[in-house]
Each structure stands twice: as C-alpha cells, then as structure tokens.
Amino acid sequence: MEKSSVCVIINPVSGTESKKNIPEEVASAFDQTQFDVVIRITGYPGHATEIAKQAVKNKFAYVLTAGGDGTVNEVAKALVNTDTVLGIIPFGSGNGLARDLRISMDSEKAIQTILDGNVRTIDYGSANGHIFFCTCGVGFDAFISDKFAEEKKRGPLGYVRNIVEGVIEFRSEEYEITHDGGTLNERAFLLTCANASQYGNEVYIAPGADMEDGKMNVSILKPLNPNEIPQTTLQLFTRNIDKNSKMISLLTSSLTIKRKKSGVLHVDGEPVSTGKEIEVKIFHKGLKVFAPKQVEEKPPKEKENIFTAITRWINV
Numbered sequence: 137m138e139k140s141s142v143c144v145i146i147n148p149v150s151g152t153e154s155k156k157n158i159p160e161e162v163a164s165a166f167d168q169t170q171f172d173v174v175i176r177i178t179g180y181p182g183h184a185t186e187i188a189k190q191a192v193k194n195k196f197a198y199v200l201t202a203g204g205d206g207t208v209n210e211v212a213k214a215l216v217n218t219d220t221v222l223g224i225i226p227f228g229s230g231n232g233l234a235r236d237l238r239i240s241m242d243s244e245k246a247i248q249t250i251l252d253g254n255v256r257t258i259d260y261g262s263a264n265g266h267i268f269f270c271t272c273g274v275g276f277d278a279f280i281s282d283k284f285a286e287e288k289k290r291g292p293l294g295y296v297r298n299i300v301e302g303v304i305e306f307r308s309e310e311y312e313i314t315h316d317g318g319t320l321n322e323r324a325f326l327l328t329c330a331n332a333s334q335y336g337n338e339v340y341i342a343p344g345a346d347m348e349d350g351k352m353n354v355s356i357l358k359p360l361n362p363n364e365i366p367q368t369t370l371q372l373f374t375r376n377i378d379k380n381s382k383m384i385s386l387l388t389s390s391l392t393i394k395r396k397k398s399g400v401l402h403v404d405g406e407p408v409s410t411g412k413e414i415e416v417k418i419f420h421k422g423l424k425v426f427a428p429k430q431v432e433e434k435p436p437k438e439k440e441n442i443f444t445a446i447t448r449w450i451n452v
C-alpha cells in the first residue's frame with residue numbers, strides 16, 4: 137500500500153511553550169510503515185502558507201500545525217476546498233479554533249485526536265478577500281490585535297496589558313452595517329464576525345456560533361460606560377455576552393461594513409489594513425480538520441464566580 141504523506145509545520149515564535157519535542161512526538165506517533173512525515177519550521181510570516189500550498193500540490197494527506205491561530209490561519213487558507221486535512225497541535229497564545237473544536241491544549245492528546253481520524257468539515261469566512269476561520273472584526277478587537285502584533289513577548293499576560301492600555305486609548309467609530317435582513321447604523325465599541333464562538337482563551341464573543349451552519353454570527357457591542365466594563369468582561373468569559381444590553385447579535389451569510397475612514401481589520405487576531413468598505417462572506421463547509429466528535433454543549437452558565445472565571449483563564 138502506498139504511504140500517506142504528512143507535513144508538520146512548526147511556528148517557532150508562536151505562544152510561549154517550547155516546541156522542541158514536537159518533531160519527535162509526531163514522528164513516533166505516526167506509524168512509519170504507513171506514513172511519510174516531513175517536518176518544516178517557519179522562517180517568517182506567510183511562510184506557513186507557502187509550505188502548505190506546496191504540500192497540497194504534492195498531494196499530502198494531512199498538514200499539521202504547531203502554532204497559534206495566526207499559523208493555523210496561514211496553513212488552513214492553503215487547504216480550503218482541497219482533500220488535504222488540517223491537524224492542529226495548539227501552541228499559540230489564544231488557540232481559538234482549536235479550543236472551539238474541543239482539541240486538547242496538551243500536545244500528546246491533540247496528536248491522539250489526529251490519529252483517531254475523526255474529520256469535521258467546517259465553514260470559513262472572507263473579509264475583503266482575507267480568509268478567516270474563527271473571527272474577523274473592526275473596532276476594539278482589531279485595535280488590540282494591532283497593538284499585540286508589536287508585542288515581543290507573546291502569551292496571555294501580553295494581551296491583558298494591551299487590553300488595559302487599549303481601553304484608555306481607543307475611540308469607537310460609527311458603522312453602516314448591511315446584513316441578510318437589512319441595514320443598520322451604529323456607533324460600536326467592536327463589531328465582530330464570528331464563524332467560531334470565541335476569540336481564543338475561552339473568551340466568547342458569539343456564544344451561539346456554529347462552524348457548520350453556513351452563517352456568521354455578528355456581534356455589535358455598543359460603546360460601554362466604565363461601570364459596565366466588569367460585567368461585560370465576565371459575560372465574555374461565561375458565554376453570556378449575548379445577554380448584554382449593549383449587544384446587537386445578527387445571524388447572516390454576508391455582511392457589508394461601511395465606516396468613515398480606512399483602518400485596521402483583524403482576521404483571526406492578525407491585523408490587516410483595509411479600506412472604508414468591508415465585504416464579509418461565509419463559505420459553507422470548505423475546510424477539513426481533525427477534531428473530536430461533537431458532544432452536546434452544556435448551556436451557558438447564568439452566573440459564574442468572577443474569581444473562577446479569571447483563574448480558569450490564567451490557567452488556560
């Protein structure tokens with residue numbers, strides 16, 4: 137029988153954990169009589185896309201990533217609408233797609249999920265041609281992604297520092313938003329288009345999002361008063377943000393955002409500069425990815441102790 141080829145793409149700068157054992161862990165997990173395993177280390181931003189495109193061209197069966205959402209995005213966009221299956225070994229700061237797919241943060245268990253062979257075919261989105269799998273958006277989250285991109289040290293503490301500084305610096309903007317059901321004009325703190333329900337780190341901006349429904353959940357959070365920040369933060373962690381009185385939630389297959397000036401847009405947490413008008417679309421079931429079988433979600437907790445939520449997040 138012909139062997140299947142597996143390409144493992146490792147981003148050496150993502151997250152904070154060492155990836156030095158990954159080549160050995162993957163090589164020993166795959167039966168060498170059935171699989172040819174090739175290990176590649178990325179050397180610069182965008183390199184993962186080049187490697188993944190080449191792997192698709194060479195008919196690799198699987199492309200595995202050891203990195204965060206930025207690396208997953210770079211790899212997965214080369215795999216959409218092909219037969220090559222993505223495997224995720226989470227090594228990022230947020231790991232939003234892996235968490236939403238219920239992939240373990242433990243590399244050994246994540247590799248086991250790949251070996252178990254359950255494949256899900258999920259939707260993906262495009263914002264002015266930039267492909268995303270988790271979320272894209274404008275406003276505060278895009279502003280933070282731009283600040284975080286400058287950060288030398290990755291990891292959750294860098295995010296926290298940027299968020300605290302960002303709340304003081306950030307100014308909300310007005311948007312004209314056209315969705316499947318009409319048009320609205322809103323000044324918003326943030327406007328997020330969600331294929332997956334979270335940004336990463338179990339921060340849920342669209343708790344009801346389903347990666348296989350052919351639609352995006354749009355979360356428009358109106359500007360907040362300072363006294364509303366603690367409650368809103370807690371609702372993000374406890375999957376209750378859709379109950380916030382400043383939140384407008386939409387479900388749509390396409391969206392046009394118009395704003396007064398061009399600026400930053402984030403795509404899976406990576407900032408890109410774009411124009412005044414942003415076209416966002418969802419493509420149904422375009423990416424094959426290894427993930428555990430879906431289990432029914434527990435309903436969001438109405439009340440979760442803030443201390444529990446914060447300690448859970450610090451320990452993620």
Ligand SMILES: Nc1ncnc2c1ncn2[C@@H]1O[C@H](COP(=O)(O)OP(=O)(O)OP(=O)(O)O)[C@@H](O)[C@H]1O
Pocket residue numbers: 147148149150151152178179180181182183203204205206207208210227228229230231232290291336405406
């Ligand atoms: N050798 C490299 N040197 C510098 N940057 C790189 C290199 N290889 C990849 N990159 C870039 O590193 C960036 C960060 O990677 P990634 O998003 O995977 O990690 P993260 O930001 O820590 O995790 P997450 O996105 O889950 O929060 C990506 O934008 C990618 O393009």
